[in-house]
Amino acid sequence: MTKVIAVVNQKGGVGKTTTCVNLGAALSQKRFKVLLIDLDPMGSLSGWLIDEPSENGNGSGELLRGTIGFMETIKHSDELGVDFIPAGKSLMDIVLMESLDPFILGERLGSWVERYDFVLIDCAPSSNVLIANALLASDSIIIPIQTETLPLKGGIKFIQWLREFKNEYNVNVNILGVLPCMFDSRTKLSFGILDAMKQSENLGPMVFNTVIRKNIRLAEAPGAGRSIFKSASKSFGANDYASMALEVAERSGMP
Amino acid sequence: MTKVIAVVNQKGGVGKTTTCVNLGAALSQKRFKVLLIDLDPMGSLSGWLIDEPSENGNGSGELLRGTIGFMETIKHSDELGVDFIPAGKSLMDIVLMESLDPFILGERLGSWVERYDFVLIDCAPSSNVLIANALLASDSIIIPIQTETLPLKGGIKFIQWLREFKNEYNVNVNILGVLPCMFDSRTKLSFGILDAMKQSENLGPMVFNTVIRKNIRLAEAPGAGRSIFKSASKSFGANDYASMALEVAERSGMP
Numbered sequence: 316m317t318k319v320i321a322v323v324n325q326k327g328g329v330g331k332t333t334t335c336v337n338l339g340a341a342l343s344q345k346r347f348k349v350l351l352i353d354l355d356p357m358g359s360l361s362g363w364l365i366d367e368p369s370e371n372g373n374g375s376g377e378l379l380r381g382t383i384g385f386m387e388t389i390k391h392s393d394e395l396g397v398d399f400i401p402a403g404k405s406l407m408d409i410v411l412m413e414s415l416d417p418f419i420l421g422e423r424l425g426s427w428v429e430r431y432d433f434v435l436i437d438c439a440p441s442s443n444v445l446i447a448n449a450l451l452a453s454d455s456i457i458i459p460i461q462t463e464t465l466p467l468k469g470g471i472k473f474i475q476w477l478r479e480f481k482n483e484y485n486v487n488v489n490i491l492g493v494l495p496c497m498f499d500s501r502t503k504l505s506f507g508i509l510d511a512m513k514q515s516e517n518l519g520p521m522v523f524n525t526v527i528r529k530n531i532r533l534a535e536a537p538g539a540g541r542s543i544f545k546s547a548s549k550s551f552g553a554n555d556y557a558s559m560a561l562e563v564a565e566r567s568g569m570p
Numbered sequence: 571m572t573k574v575i576a577v578v579n580q581k582g583g584v585g586k587t588t589t590c591v592n593l594g595a596a597l598s599q600k601r602f603k604v605l606l607i608d609l610d611p612m613g614s615l616s617g618w619l620i621d622e623p624s625e626n627g628n629g630s631g632e633l634l635r636g637t638i639g640f641m642e643t644i645k646h647s648d649e650l651g652v653d654f655i656p657a658g659k660s661l662m663d664i665v666l667m668e669s670l671d672p673f674i675l676g677e678r679l680g681s682w683v684e685r686y687d688f689v690l691i692d693c694a695p696s697s698n699v700l701i702a703n704a705l706l707a708s709d710s711i712i713i714p715i716q717t718e719t720l721p722l723k724g725g726i727k728f729i730q731w732l733r734e735f736k737n738e739y740n741v742n743v744n745i746l747g748v749l750p751c752m753f754d755s756r757t758k759l760s761f762g763i764l765d766a767m768k769q770s771e772n773l774g775p776m777v778f779n780t781v782i783r784k785n786i787r788l789a790e791a792p793g794a795g796r797s798i799f800k801s802a803s804k805s806f807g808a809n810d811y812a813s814m815a816l817e818v819a820e821r822s823g824m825p
């Protein structure tokens with residue numbers, strides 16, 4: 316049973332891409348078959364996994380446009396042990412096309428995704444039609460929130476927007492969990508915000524038990540084109556994303 | 571001579587809002603008259619400066635729609651010594667209105683801005699019609715870039731997009747400077763990325779001399795609803811944004 320999970324938060328820089336790549340690698344280490352999809356026109360995930368810029372290539376932009384089929388978008392990363400779909404050159408423009416159908420990603424993915432146990436979709440910090448596509452194509456979502464004031468406020472506002480989205484499309488968006496990210500145990504601020512998250516009426520019940528700690532090794536991994544498991548396997552970062560993978564599998568009902 | 575400056579970068583979480591608020595406060599301390607405009611539907615700047623959520627109020631969304639006039643949007647922050655226009659409740663939806671005119675913000679601001687020396691526009695991490703509005707209403711732009719790998723790659727990609735934007739609208743977007751943000755002198759990564767920025771053909775000539783260091787006091791300021799000058803006036807953060815204000819005034823040709 317495939318689980319499609321969108322990693323979303325309209326607040327920027329909270330750890331969405333870092334979570335997609337490292338959670339994907341951790342799930343692959345636990346023998347799950349994983350597909351990562353870059354749905355962010357900035358292409359952070361693509362730039363991490365492929366050397367040459369994905370401008371020249373096909374990817375999710377072309378898949379959405381329907382100029383190529385699913386199998387032509389797939390690349391494999393030996394480094395992470397996962398398949399992935401890069402952003403592709405037309406993803407930046409596609410948002411400007413006024414009439415993009417919010418259901419198109421779900422249709423294009425169709426039964427192809429059944430080859431995988433987990434599909435993780437990395438999203439841009441926005442609430443546009445690409446986000447609608449990710450939400451409507453997913454079974455559940457993960458919301459990373461950096462443990463600081465502006466990200467917490469932004470995260471709460473995004474969850475309010477999700478409620479409106481559910482009503483507008485009459486769908487149930489299942490929040491798999493809210494993931495505290497970049498937790499810095501040296502600062503009172505991080506503890507204060509984590510507490511506020513756990514005690515919040517909205518967020519409290521959804522917060523993962525796993526907290527992703529701030530760890531410079533996680534920020535170094537993209538430059539090496541590796542996941543945390545290859546670049547610093549004994550680090551906090553590796554430990555945290557490994558335990559997150561267990562929790563995601565459990566919450567998803569995967570053995 | 572009023573200077574309208576948009577603070578932009580499609581990469582999220584790089585320090586745009588933090589720069590708008592603290593640079594604004596620093597310019598006000600140097601006796602400049604300052605207006606801040608929140609053009610991010612997430613409303614980070616608004617949430618920092620006003621207690622109750624700006625959902626109930628008027629702001630840049632309503633100004634763009636033309637449902638209210640300029641003077642009805644203006645609030646004053648005694649704390650920072652600046653005027654500001656919050657996001658307003660309809661900014662979140664306005665992006666979905668297919669036909670928003672990219673020149674409308676410039677028209678709505680018109681000659682009203684002449685009451686100020688500096689107008690700073692805080693932008694969302696995107697490249698949509700709201701960003702086009704900010705760029706077309708501005709004399710120059712500041713691009714904050716966090717000194718890490720993903721933000722550097724994202725910043726370079728955004729500058730490439732700006733080139734296309736200039737061609738499409740046949741306008742000159744003057745980059746006042748690229749601002750290194752959240753520089754952490756304890757990590758090799760920060761030094762490596764800062765070097766890469768300064769040595770890059772694209773970015774090098776534009777990088778500000780001022781580097782904004784990572785400083786927990788800057789992350790604590792939003793929770794206190796204050797600028798860094800009131801919450802921690804002797805901190806690195808206060809020092810860095812004060813020297814940045816001098817450099818911005820100099821580069822803008824303001825005495």
Ligand SMILES: Nc1ncnc2c1ncn2[C@@H]1O[C@H](COP(=O)(O)OP(=O)(O)OP(=O)(O)O)[C@@H](O)[C@H]1O
Binds near residue numbers: 326438529580582695
């Ligand atoms: N736990 C962590 N510890 C240290 N650094 C981290 C951690 N998580 C993410 N980072 C770094 O923080 C920055 C922001 O993370 P990332 O780009 O993954 O966030 P994002 O939410 O995907 O951003 P965007 O909104 O632009 O898509 C990056 O430089 C990344 O390397």
Ligand SMILES: Nc1ncnc2c1ncn2[C@@H]1O[C@H](COP(=O)(O)OP(=O)(O)OP(=O)(O)O)[C@@H](O)[C@H]1O
Binds near residue numbers: 589
């Ligand atoms: N120099 C700094 N030192 C420490 N923390 C900082 C610094 N600059 C910003 N921050 C913190 O980093 C986080 C991201 O900053 P901020 O929200 O200003 O970025 P942004 O570019 O406006 O994000 P978005 O793309 O979502 O609009 C915030 O929690 C902020 O308080």
Ligand SMILES: [Mg+2]
Binds near residue numbers: 331333359438439
């Ligand atoms: Mg990202």
Ligand SMILES: [Mg+2]
Binds near residue numbers: 610692693694
């Ligand atoms: Mg911001």
